[in-house]
Amino acid sequence: xxxxxxxxxxxxxxxxxxxxxxxxxxxxxxxxxxxxxxxxxxxxxxxxxxxxxxxxxxxxxxxxxxxxxxxxxxxxxxxxxxxxxxxxxxxxxxxxxxxxxxxxxxxxxxxxxxxxxxxxxxxxxxxxxxxxxxxxxxxxxxxxxxxxxxxxxxxxxxxxxxxxxxxxxxxxxxxxxxxxxxxxxxxxxxxxxxxxxxxxxxxxxxxxxxxxxxxxxxxxxxxxxxxxxxxxxxxxxxxxxxxxxxxxxxxxxxxxxxxxxxxxxxxxxxxxxxxxxxxxxx
Amino acid sequence: xxxxxxxxxxxxxxxxxxxxxxxxxxxxxxxxxxxxxxxxxxxxxxxxxxxxxxxxxxxxxxxxxxxxxxxxxxxxxxxxxxxxxxxxxxxxxxxxxxxxxxxxxxxxxxxxxxxxxxxxx
Amino acid sequence: xxxxxxxxxxxxxxxxxxxxxxxxxxxxxxxxxxxxxxxxxxxxxxxxxxxxxxxxxxxxxxxxxxxxxxxxxxxxxxxxxxxxxxxxxxxxxxxxxxxxxxxxxxxxxxxxxxxxxxxxxxxxxxxxxxxxxxxxxxxxxxxxxxxxxxxxxxxxxxxxxxxxxxxxxxxxxxxxxxxxxxxxxxxxxxxxxxxxxxxxxxxxxxxxxxxxxxxxxxxxxxxxxxxxxxxxxxxxxxxxxxxxxxxxxxxxxxxxxxxxxxx
Numbered sequence: 001x002x003x004x005x006x007x008x009x010x011x012x013x014x015x016x017x018x019x020x021x022x023x024x025x026x027x028x029x030x031x032x033x034x035x036x037x038x039x040x041x042x043x044x045x046x047x048x049x050x051x052x053x054x055x056x057x058x059x060x061x062x063x064x065x066x067x068x069x070x071x072x073x074x075x076x077x078x079x080x081x082x083x084x085x086x087x088x089x090x091x092x093x094x095x096x097x098x099x100x101x102x103x104x105x106x107x108x109x110x111x112x113x114x115x116x117x118x119x120x121x122x123x124x125x126x127x128x129x130x131x132x133x134x135x136x137x138x139x140x141x142x143x144x145x146x147x148x149x150x151x152x153x154x155x156x157x158x159x160x161x162x163x164x165x166x167x168x169x170x171x172x173x174x175x176x177x178x179x180x181x182x183x184x185x186x187x188x189x190x191x192x193x194x195x196x197x198x199x200x201x202x203x204x205x206x207x208x209x210x211x212x213x214x215x216x217x218x219x220x221x222x223x224x225x226x227x228x229x230x231x232x233x234x235x236x237x238x239x240x241x242x243x244x245x246x247x248x249x250x251x252x253x254x255x256x257x258x259x260x261x262x263x264x265x266x267x268x269x270x271x272x273x274x275x276x277x278x279x280x281x282x
Numbered sequence: 283x284x285x286x287x288x289x290x291x292x293x294x295x296x297x298x299x300x301x302x303x304x305x306x307x308x309x310x311x312x313x314x315x316x317x318x319x320x321x322x323x324x325x326x327x328x329x330x331x332x333x334x335x336x337x338x339x340x341x342x343x344x345x346x347x348x349x350x351x352x353x354x355x356x357x358x359x360x361x362x363x364x365x366x367x368x369x370x371x372x373x374x375x376x377x378x379x380x381x382x383x384x385x386x387x388x389x390x391x392x393x394x395x396x397x398x399x400x401x402x403x
Numbered sequence: 404x405x406x407x408x409x410x411x412x413x414x415x416x417x418x419x420x421x422x423x424x425x426x427x428x429x430x431x432x433x434x435x436x437x438x439x440x441x442x443x444x445x446x447x448x449x450x451x452x453x454x455x456x457x458x459x460x461x462x463x464x465x466x467x468x469x470x471x472x473x474x475x476x477x478x479x480x481x482x483x484x485x486x487x488x489x490x491x492x493x494x495x496x497x498x499x500x501x502x503x504x505x506x507x508x509x510x511x512x513x514x515x516x517x518x519x520x521x522x523x524x525x526x527x528x529x530x531x532x533x534x535x536x537x538x539x540x541x542x543x544x545x546x547x548x549x550x551x552x553x554x555x556x557x558x559x560x561x562x563x564x565x566x567x568x569x570x571x572x573x574x575x576x577x578x579x580x581x582x583x584x585x586x587x588x589x590x591x592x593x594x595x596x597x598x599x600x601x602x603x604x605x606x607x608x609x610x611x612x613x614x615x616x617x618x619x620x621x622x623x624x625x626x627x628x629x630x631x632x633x634x635x636x637x638x639x640x641x642x643x644x645x646x647x648x649x650x651x652x653x654x655x656x657x658x659x660x661x662x663x664x665x666x
Binding site for chain 3: 028029030031032035060061063066067108111112113139140141142143144145162163164165168169172191194199200201222225226228229
């Protein structure tokens with residue numbers, strides 16, 4: 001009798017739901033392009049057909065909504081959901097441009113310390129059940145805001161610009177992310193002419209210090225500012241090089257093996273001057 | 283020059299778009315950050331409305347909604363009844379008494395000029 | 404005579420607070436003032452890097468507050484000027500290691516040793532920002548002419564206004580050609596939106612990254628275009644009325660002045 005029961009149980013057991021991936025995008029230093037990356041990577045993934053939700057974890061200084069052009073449509077925010085004042089569905093804002101994309105905005109008038117880490121973790125897990133990708137926009141810094149953004153993430157992407165301060169901060173962040181993550185690197189705002197003149201670190205310089213798998217390289221272009229002015233992510237713009245770079249990054253995130261970095265990297269660098277700065281995190 | 287052509291062809295420059303979006307988003311941010319102001323606004327609004335109709339003060343909602351080009355204030359004010367005084371006023375103007383019967387029309391006395399007119403202001 | 408205690412803040416990260424603090428400080432020192440720069444970004448310090456003094460750090464702000472060293476021991480003298488000093492942040496601690504009262508106390512002590520105490524605030528509006536503002540009696544908001552930066556600057560202005568301190572604005576990284584083509588907000592746009600008094604306009608410049616890499620403040624190199632701009636900002640801070648040069652100058656003036664000036 002018992003044997004039969006076991007067989008019956010196996011037959012009626014539910015199929016395991018495929019879980020989406022929660023990725024936090026962080027950097028330590030502010031202004032390197034985390035929000036722009038989340039908006040564009042999310043857009044590019046959604047354009048490829050994935051169901052994507054973007055979570056703005058920058059409580060008090062939200063900007064993901066404005067980069068996406070959705071600022072007039074936000075009615076509820078992350079804290080409303082965490083404090084169970086509204087359901088997740090009521091808070092999600094559908095993107096203007098991509099059907100498969102939606103946004104969970106941050107609260108503008110609250111503080112990062114108001115977020116309960118465990119509730120955040122649970123929320124991200126819930127979202128991962130419903131979406132293929134949950135992209136979390138991390139605030140600058142390494143305090144509570146950072147810790148909450150990282151809670152619940154499965155993977156991490158670190159964004160760095162080719163500047164000494166940014167590299168130093170990413171190095172610190174990678175140390176704090178610890179063994180749970182194997183972060184992938186995006187190098188943003190590269191100016192090839194300056195690199196050629198020896199006035200800017202090259203991608204190789206940056207990554208010889210950070211030693212992370214390279215996810216993508218994005219060149220600096222005025223289009224980024226214009227895109228934010230209008231609230232239309234560059235990933236939608238076929239003519240933009242940065243847009244193409246984000247689309248390539250999306251393909252890599254989705255597991256495709258897309259050809260090497262988009263920006264031509266001149267050979268020389270500034271390594272000798274920088275070697276002593278970084279004591280290394282290991 | 284480029285701005286001129288943009289305007290000529292009806293396309294707003296991205297900086298003009300940015301300025302307009304910022305104006306609205308900052309107004310929205312400021313409103314969200316001024317609960318005291320909104321509390322006062324709500325109270326005074328309700329006071330004014332209450333002069334004409336009786337309202338359910340406990341269940342009044344005041345919200346600000348950002349739309350594409352403007353921020354709108356939405357007030358949800360449950361009305362319980364008209365004031366007796368207001369009902370009477372309303373009836374006077376319509377020529378009917380509060381019970382619905384027609385009022386007799388009265389003749390109005392014309393004002394006569396006095397020997398000491400009021401000084402001009 | 405007690406120093407002027409000024410916090411440089413922005414809300415948004417990456418707009419150039421540290422670069423601005425260093426260059427304004429250097430410009431003031433160059434004009435003979437005694438200046439102390441304070442790095443309030445505990446955990447992610449960068450003021451030392453921009454000044455090129457990262458190898459000279461012995462003690463930091465947190466150790467001063469915890470009484471493990473004297474304040475004077477923690478101050479690092481600049482390589483180039485005897486009257487320019489910096490107090491570094493701790494790199495391996497968190498912002499909660501210092502309270503607002505402790506910060507105000509340290510800045511108060513520094514004010515007896517200098518003419519200007521310039522405090523470099525971290526990004527955000529949390530503990531680090533509150534600490535940085537705690538010791539200050541004036542604020543300089545640094546912003547770029549971009550939507551997110553302006554939104555964050557507005558928030559910070561709101562928070563500082565309730566403290567009653569005078570607030571002035573430096574608009575950083577303006578690109579006159581993009582303003583002309585309608586692709587970037589103008590200075591007038593920014594000032595109108597934020598309604599703050601303008602202290603300086605700094606155009607975007609390739610030299611900034613290079614000089615940061617080498618730890619040599621721009622303001623000290625007369626061959627660098629931005630040096631004269633930081634000098635004007637320093638003069639305005641000292642009370643002089645220095646006019647702003649019109650950035651939207653016609654091509655004739657461009658050729659005449661060999662490149663756009665700002666101020």
